[in-house]
Amino acid sequence: MADYDWSQRNILDLAGMGKEIALHTEDLHVYYAQNESIKGVDMAFEKNKITALIGPSGSGKSTYLRSLNRMNDTIQIANVTGKIMYKDVDVNSDQADVYEMRKYIGMVFQRPNPFSKSIYDNIAFAVNRHGKKTKAEMDEIVETSLRQASLWEQVKDELNKSALALSGGQAQRLCIARALAMKPDILLLDEPASALDPISTSTVEETLLNLKDQYTFIIVTHNMQQAARISDYTAFFYSGDLIEYDETKKIFTRPKLQATEDYISGHFG
Numbered sequence: 001m002a003d004y005d006w007s008q009r010n011i012l013d014l015a016g017m018g019k020e021i022a023l024h025t026e027d028l029h030v031y032y033a034q035n036e037s038i039k040g041v042d043m044a045f046e047k048n049k050i051t052a053l054i055g056p057s058g059s060g061k062s063t064y065l066r067s068l069n070r071m072n073d074t075i076q077i078a079n080v081t082g083k084i085m086y087k088d089v090d091v092n093s094d095q096a097d098v099y100e101m102r103k104y105i106g107m108v109f110q111r112p113n114p115f116s117k118s119i120y121d122n123i124a125f126a127v128n129r130h131g132k133k134t135k136a137e138m139d140e141i142v143e144t145s146l147r148q149a150s151l152w153e154q155v156k157d158e159l160n161k162s163a164l165a166l167s168g169g170q171a172q173r174l175c176i177a178r179a180l181a182m183k184p185d186i187l188l189l190d191e192p193a194s195a196l197d198p199i200s201t202s203t204v205e206e207t208l209l210n211l212k213d214q215y216t217f218i219i220v221t222h223n224m225q226q227a228a229r230i231s232d233y234t235a236f237f238y239s240g241d242l243i244e245y246d247e248t249k250k251i252f253t254r255p256k257l258q259a260t261e262d263y264i265s266g267h268f269g
């Protein structure tokens with residue numbers, strides 16, 4: 001690896017550009033016991049855009065993403081400091097209602113994790129936990145969310161079938177449908193297509209592109225082509241720091257920093 005000056009930064013000031021911000025972090029640090037895995041990240045996400053987080057393995061992308069809806073709470077040795085601002089509420093404060101917040105900031109994981117229930121109940125179960133619906137209301141929610149996730153046509157005649165019988169790509173789209181059924185503002189996706197075949201991957205990508213006018217997506221990906229294809233903004237992480245953050249077309253054509261250019265062209269990481 002070349003000898004980079006890691007103190008250099010190029011970070012887009014979206015708020016300063018007058019963009020509508022869905023979420024932002026201020027001086028966010030994440031520690032696992034004594035190890036500082038995120039080292040004070042200030043970053044804003046534009047509403048109704050797709051932002052890709054890229055960087056070598058271990059650079060902290062997943063740690064940062066998971067902190068945005070307090071998923072790191074489940075890790076005993078994890079400690080998150082700093083602010084995560086969503087609609088004037090600091091998601092990271094002790095007063096934040098984590099259960100309520102996750103309705104608005106949802107998450108889709110790398111491995112599809114459908115519940116051992118029917119396709120219909122995978123969605124209904126999640127929705128019902130946040131308030132009972134009539135059968136007609138629930139039918140509508142199930143259909144709409146499956147349509148949004150581009151799965152309705154394939155499963156509409158077998159909604160009572162076990163979700164565990166779906167293919168990997170279908171199961172991941174069910175997980176996206178389940179997350180969308182909660183009507184979140186923001187969806188965090190941690191390498192959602194890395195366990196999928198190329199056709200399922202492109203269906204998931206199309207799904208995100210079709211929905212981006214209605215949702216803010218933040219996606220961790222190792223796939224540079226995927227980041228270039230679907231995201232509006234790209235953030236390059238290295239060793240727990242946000243190094244470069246810019247419009248995707250700039251990052252992939254003329255990034256300001258050599259380290260970013262070398263990373264996206266496969267010279268290291």
Ligand SMILES: Nc1ncnc2c1ncn2[C@@H]1O[C@H](COP(=O)(O)OP(=O)(O)OP(=O)(O)O)[C@@H](O)[C@H]1O
Nearest residue numbers: 032037055056057058059060061062063064075222
């Ligand atoms: N549960 C955990 N306990 C302790 N350390 C952790 C834990 N999760 C992540 N880390 C450490 O935090 C650092 C960042 O890891 P993280 O998984 O966030 O990176 P990443 O960029 O998402 O990597 P990858 O692309 O391989 O998923 C690494 O040093 C990792 O070992």
